[in-house]
Amino acid sequence: MKNPEEIFEILKKEFSDAIVSLDKELPTEQIISVDPLQINKIGEFLRDNEELKFDSLMCLSGVDDANGTKIKEENGSEKIQNGTLSVYYHLHSIELKHKITLRVSIPREDAKVESVENIWKCANWHEREAFDLFGIVFLNHPDLRRILMPYDWEGYPLRKDYENPEFYQGMKVPY
Amino acid sequence: MGLLDKEFSDGNIVVAKVDDLLNWARLSSVWQLGFGLACCAIEMMATSASHYDFDRFGVIPRNTPRQADIIIISGTVTLKMATRIKRLYEQMPDPKYIISMGSCANCGGPYWEHGYHVLKGVDRVIPVDVYVPGCPPRPEALLEGLIKLREKIRKESLRKKSE
Numbered sequence: 001m002k003n004p005e006e007i008f009e010i011l012k013k014e015f016s017d018a019i020v021s022l023d024k025e026l027p028t029e030q031i032i033s034v035d036p037l038q039i040n041k042i043g044e045f046l047r048d049n050e051e052l053k054f055d056s057l058m059c060l061s062g063v064d065d066a067n068g069t070k071i072k073e074e075n076g077s078e079k080i081q082n083g084t085l086s087v088y089y090h091l092h093s094i095e096l097k098h099k100i101t102l103r104v105s106i107p108r109e110d111a112k113v114e115s116v117e118n119i120w121k122c123a124n125w126h127e128r129e130a131f132d133l134f135g136i137v138f139l140n141h142p143d144l145r146r147i148l149m150p151y152d153w154e155g156y157p158l159r160k161d162y163e164n165p166e167f168y169q170g171m172k173v174p175y
Numbered sequence: 176m177g178l179l180d181k182e183f184s185d186g187n188i189v190v191a192k193v194d195d196l197l198n199w200a201r202l203s204s205v206w207q208l209g210f211g212l213a214c215c216a217i218e219m220m221a222t223s224a225s226h227y228d229f230d231r232f233g234v235i236p237r238n239t240p241r242q243a244d245i246i247i248i249s250g251t252v253t254l255k256m257a258t259r260i261k262r263l264y265e266q267m268p269d270p271k272y273i274i275s276m277g278s279c280a281n282c283g284g285p286y287w288e289h290g291y292h293v294l295k296g297v298d299r300v301i302p303v304d305v306y307v308p309g310c311p312p313r314p315e316a317l318l319e320g321l322i323k324l325r326e327k328i329r330k331e332s333l334r335k336k337s338e
Contacts, residue, residue, distance in 0.1 A: 148292075175283060
């Protein structure tokens with residue numbers, strides 16, 4: 001069983017530049033920030049390393065950090081520029097009984113993260129959900145389609161600057 | 176009743192209007208499409224079960240729209256589902272009836288403002304006969320909705336579906 005500081009030290013030794021920081025001053029659990037384009041090999045290391053053995057991806061979630069600059073458009077709607085989106089990975093080792101949370105942050109205009117589907121199979125649908133609702137593109141994902149919304153839906157509903165359409169296939173959407 | 180309490184003039188002969196006879200037959204065996212959407216479907220299933228016994232009104236679930244007389248929209252209608260519901264409704268033979276069960280199917284319910292994926296009332300895609308309020312309605316409420324529908328069918332005429 002290892003605490004987040006020890007896990008952070010092991011990762012820092014192995015990957016140095018890909019591991020950005022350990023966020024300790026949070027009211028919840030401690031979070032390790034990592035490079036979005038190296039999450040795949042970090043994940044593989046976390047799963048296969050004898051000291052870590054993170055065999056279970058409990059949850060993979062997309063988040064809109066809502067930290068960009070808001071720009072008023074002519075029609076009264078708001079767009080956010082230069083903000084970030086994040087993906088959180090909650091990992092658990094069933095054998096060693098320890099947990100860790102990883103975070104990758106990506107620019108919202110070019111939201112690309114490596115897929116971890118080949119490491120934890122359950123990531124497949126979680127990544128499709130994050131793609132569906134936040135528009136985060138998971139590189140090397142085998143089947144990146146929308147999972148909840150209709151295939152012909154436009155936009156990503158859980159982004160903070162999402163505008164609901166007036167009509168969908170001839171049906172009025174607002175109340 | 177209007178049908179059986181009038182004329183038994185001779186032996187086994189019943190005299191009645193064709194309208195009354197047809198309406199009586201229709202309202203006594205409204206077969207419903209076996210179709211549930213959300214938590215309201217749980218109440219609908221409870222209504223079908225032995226405690227409330229939908230079958231005493233001749234309501235039995237059919238597994239194909241082609242053998243169904245009524246569709247109970249029991250739950251939240253998402254935009255994705257709305258296109259499917261419309262198709263199911265179109266596959267049902269006339270005469271066909273719709274009960275909209277619960278707040279979600281009536282008007283969007285708790286999703287009325289922020290439900291980007293919810294159709295705000297199933298009457299935006301198909302014509303509803305009876306609205307049953309509640310979130311979800313109790314089985315008694317659904318039974319009353321069915322009784323209202325039976326009253327509506329009873330007043331029908333061959334010339335015109337009643338309003």
